[in-house]
Amino acid sequence: MTAPQTTTDPSRPQTMAERILSRRGGGTFYAGDLAVVEVDQVMVVDSIAQSFIERMQKDLAAVPKYPERVSIVIDHVAPASTVSVAQAQKEAREYAAQTGVRLFDVGRGICHQVLMEEGLAQPGWIVLGSDSHSTTYGAVAAFGSGMGATDIALAAASGKTWLRVPESVKVTLTGELRSGVGAKDVALEMIARLGADGATYQSVEIHAGDRFTRSERMTLANLCVEAGAKAGLVVPGGEILTMYDVPEWVYPQKGATYVREVEIDLSVLNPRMSAPSEVDNVHDVSELRGLKVDQVFIGTCTNGRLDDLHAAADVLRGQKVDPTTRLLVIPASSEVMEAAMADGTLLTLIQAGAVLGTPGCGPCMGRHQGVLAPGEVCVSTSNRNFIGRMGDKDARIYLASPAVAAATAIKGRIALPEDVGVA
Numbered sequence: 001m002t003a004p005q006t007t008t009d010p011s012r013p014q015t016m017a018e019r020i021l022s023r024r025g026g027g028t029f030y031a032g033d034l035a036v037v038e039v040d041q042v043m044v045v046d047s048i049a050q051s052f053i054e055r056m057q058k059d060l061a062a063v064p065k066y067p068e069r070v071s072i073v074i075d076h077v078a079p080a081s082t083v084s085v086a087q088a089q090k091e092a093r094e095y096a097a098q099t100g101v102r103l104f105d106v107g108r109g110i111c112h113q114v115l116m117e118e119g120l121a122q123p124g125w126i127v128l129g130s131d132s133h134s135t136t137y138g139a140v141a142a143f144g145s146g147m148g149a150t151d152i153a154l155a156a157a158s159g160k161t162w163l164r165v166p167e168s169v170k171v172t173l174t175g176e177l178r179s180g181v182g183a184k185d186v187a188l189e190m191i192a193r194l195g196a197d198g199a200t201y202q203s204v205e206i207h208a209g210d211r212f213t214r215s216e217r218m219t220l221a222n223l224c225v226e227a228g229a230k231a232g233l234v235v236p237g238g239e240i241l242t243m244y245d246v247p248e249w250v251y252p253q254k255g256a257t258y259v260r261e262v263e264i265d266l267s268v269l270n271p272r273m274s275a276p277s278e279v280d281n282v283h284d285v286s287e288l289r290g291l292k293v294d295q296v297f298i299g300t301c302t303n304g305r306l307d308d309l310h311a312a313a314d315v316l317r318g319q320k321v322d323p324t325t326r327l328l329v330i331p332a333s334s335e336v337m338e339a340a341m342a343d344g345t346l347l348t349l350i351q352a353g354a355v356l357g358t359p360g361c362g363p364c365m366g367r368h369q370g371v372l373a374p375g376e377v378c379v380s381t382s383n384r385n386f387i388g389r390m391g392d393k394d395a396r397i398y399l400a401s402p403a404v405a406a407a408t409a410i411k412g413r414i415a416l417p418e419d420v421g422v423a
């Protein structure tokens, strides 16, 4: 493996990140180069809205250059849990009304899911979010990246951003998954292989062929930031080609330079689980089987979509949640909730004993709707299990797929679907 040089020789093949940033920056850029690029969408979440507005109004004395390219989403603590949260959300609504930027209010859903549903991330776009999981847009070959309030405000004010073109790690998926193993298991395996800081400021370029739906690709791209990645780009294929116009210039070129190459053979992968308190502490679920669990949470931008709820319902149908365990289910968006309502999935989940929450982040970051007490154990379909993430610092979080989470809820202990009679 050779480290890429920062030459601007246009004949050298480019990675996906290099190609997209070159195109959107009107130049030929390679890893290490500084690029100034057009920004197609700026996303601001509720928790950051106040600092964003302050930067815009006080520091920059600017209004959004293209209001239609800015979206504010009230999702992290929605509905509001305290007076100060309510005040911040009120200011965000007023700001949107004054400036004409889009506002997605309480109940519409988690920022990344909402932008994707609204078509506000497209192949080849640059989407910047005030949220670290903005790598999710890479599911549709958009260069999605999280930035702080200051950079986000600068992008909103100028319509551009500048960044150092990241080096790329190539992740190649081979073979076919066995039944009962899914995108979340692949994503956890990928983070285990890359390491929690293993792709810091790099672009993780995932070669998945025609495998995986958009939803599954979102799970893969979402987790990339847990390896420290600047972006997580899935090479377009399969369903994406039928859903989007994919320009030729988003594809990586043969012979592009990668700092590291990782190959994952899907055919030997088992259901995986990340144990406390780092996302890359990944084990086979069978090794952790039997541990008593107090709360199970199915939702989030990682695994709160319709296919995730279907996977949970397939396990929970006709069964009951263990009486000593709580099961919280929070659809990622109003659209997901409506579809799950219409096809009977929510009824199946509720009949099994699930408690439903408002579409949004829910207890994912420990702000409300299911905070954990000291000593409690939670199995969650989310993406982070750091100390204190979902409440008390002495609570422990295990990350898994919706199917494993559902089986665990029935047993009240970490379990596989086969343990509750589901093949």
Ligand SMILES: CC(C)[C@H](C(=O)O)[C@@H](O)C(=O)O
Pocket (backbone or CB within 6 Å): 045, 047, 048, 076, 130, 131, 132, 133, 146, 365
């Ligand atoms: C609140 C937000 C800024 C934060 C993030 O950046 O990711 C949150 O979504 C998270 O998952 O920790």
Ligand code: SF4
Pocket (backbone or CB within 6 Å): 076, 110, 111, 131, 133, 300, 301, 302, 360, 361, 364, 365, 382, 383
């Ligand atoms: S669902 Fe969780 S990880 Fe996703 S944006 Fe919300 S808090 Fe962050």
